[in-house]
Amino acid sequence: MSIFDDPFDAGSSVNAGCICGQHRSPAEHERAVPALRCEPVVESHEKRYENVVASAVLRAVFPEAATRRAFLKSVGAATALAAVSQFFPLKTATEAFAESGAPEKKDLKVGFIPITCATPIIMAAPLGFYAKAGLNVEVVKTAGWAVIRDKTINKEYDASHMLAPMPIAISLGLGAQPIPFTVPAIENINGQGIVLAMKHKDKRDPKDWKGMKFAIPFDYSMHNYLLRYYLAEHGIDPDTDVQLRSVPPPEMVANLRADNIDGFLAPDNICQRAIYDGAGFLHILSKEIWDGHPCCSFAASREFITAAPNSFAALTRAIVDATAYASKAENRKQIAEAIAPANYINAPVTVLEQVLTGTYADGLGGVKTDPKRVDFDPFPWQSFAVWMLTQMKRWGQIKGDVDYKAVAEQIYLATDTRKVMTEMGLSPPKDSYKSFSVMGKPFDPTKPDDYVASFKIKKAS
């Protein structure tokens, strides 16, 4: 069950199978009982808040679960709600709840890099998600990852779009003084790809890639770790067999066209842009390396959270709200249009549409469809952070012993996000760690050191 599903929706599935649990897949279930199928109700936010408040009130009136159930059973939920609202101002309470603590600072600046990974941060401005959270947010386009880091540390930005491993690197002080940073929400999952120059059309086996030059956007990025992982799984040592260069995304496309690089693992709209301009083709989506991998994050310094906890909570709420909206396939076209203008991503709408809807040209003459090419799920799984730490260790970015769990828990604010999401009437996962597989190799977040040790290709430290 996804966190954006309505918890009161009888139609939502609890397990991977079908709604009723008697069939192996939803499709099979559909064929068997067509009459039972109903469209999921798209609940408005007010409705969701109302549910939360109403259930809290009911719980207060009937603290005993048994009595409450008996009451609900005897009169029905609707009547119960009506009865409660007779003597309790539900509407006012809902409004008060939705406001939940006036933000200390209303005018905020949030930095972003113009790529589709920043979709929730960007779209929250034109589509009014910040305004709904009671904030006046200016989203500022920024020239690069190092600049966004410095401007956020400088407090020019209150919060910003960062690559998921960046807050970890900043907090650990990799390359500079350590400054505690946090991740209240993951911006996007999936949504990257490996693009190769047209001349490598027939060189699809990574084993033949020795001596090639690849570009990545930043050292502390999922792009770097995923590309290294992918190469290493195919027996290519990313440090000795190929060249990896840190290159700003627009220059990747130009360099690919000029034959200065052979390929890149880059954030989307850049991959699609290279295809759109006829400079390259899509080798694989990053989704094929690790389905559901985090890419970019929403980050704020710990100092900001302490100084303005309500602003921070409102900001998190706006981002989670926007992410929930972006996770729905039917909204993606509207989002592509909203974020395409020069004020935001500044890219052709058709490029963004191909990325967001997942129906795209692959550069080799084919049209492919994968609605999950880029997806949105804000929950900051702490096991994601642990995985990134294992890769930082694997490639020699951090040396010595790492307290994986402590670092992950300090930076990836799963607990706080869970609280905000529950307040919003969403149902976040109960756990903060989940295991997953990267290229078929399972990752156990409780045994990170064993995981690092299990790789054949790594930097000797």
Add this chain to the structure above:
Amino acid sequence: MTASLRLRAAVVSIVLLAVFLGAWHLATRGTGTAANMSPEYAKLMGLTATQGKSAMPGPLDVGAKLWEHLRRPFYDNGPNDKGLGIQLAFSLGRVMLGYLIAVAIAIPLGFLIGMSPLMSKALDPFIQILKPISPLAWMPLALYTIKDSSLSAIFVIFICSVWPMLINTAFGVASVRKEWINVARTLEVGNLRRAFTVILPAAAPTILTGMRISIGIAWLVIVAAEMLVGGTGIGYFVWNEWNNLSITNVIIAILLIGLVGMALDQILARVSRLVTFPE
């Protein structure tokens, strides 16, 4: 004779421009349909891929886009999208501020160095080392220590435009003819009065040459600085359009940067003609 020379030069200029534009147009013409594609696939691709359009825009594309920009130079679509007029104004504002600070520091300091051989010798190694440092090398340091990106941009303008002015002022002051200073001394002119009525007018042409070099450097630097920090300004515009791989807009920005740089240089050339004196 001069009029006809001017006329002939203008004709040659126009011919050169026409040849250049013609060659540009021919070099960037499309090659027709590039490859066989299904219509469904072609719809998802850009013109470069479908119609073999050159990745470089031609002069007509640039002209059309330029006209579009000139028609609404001051629009404001939010923090990241403003008209070219506004972007240029931001850049000019930063340049002026950094430049004026540089003037305020370089000229008095230049006087001091020019009038005192001791200071001249003592400060020389510092100036020689600091002078050749590229603006972009200062940028990360400025961002890291000043902790404000637009102040950093102004600082970078300042630090790069201060040296030519300083050196020229010092040189101008030091090479004021000894006779004039001796005459002033014989007439028992006070130190301050001597500086303002004898040395300053005599050194003014050299000082203005320094200022002219500096404004050129300041204008060079602002584009690089704004490309790096982003936000506003013509340098940011270039970066933003580069990000969109819109070479057309990048060319337009280059053209405008050149025009503004020329205007700034001409203004200082005028002023320097005003203070030049016949000996």
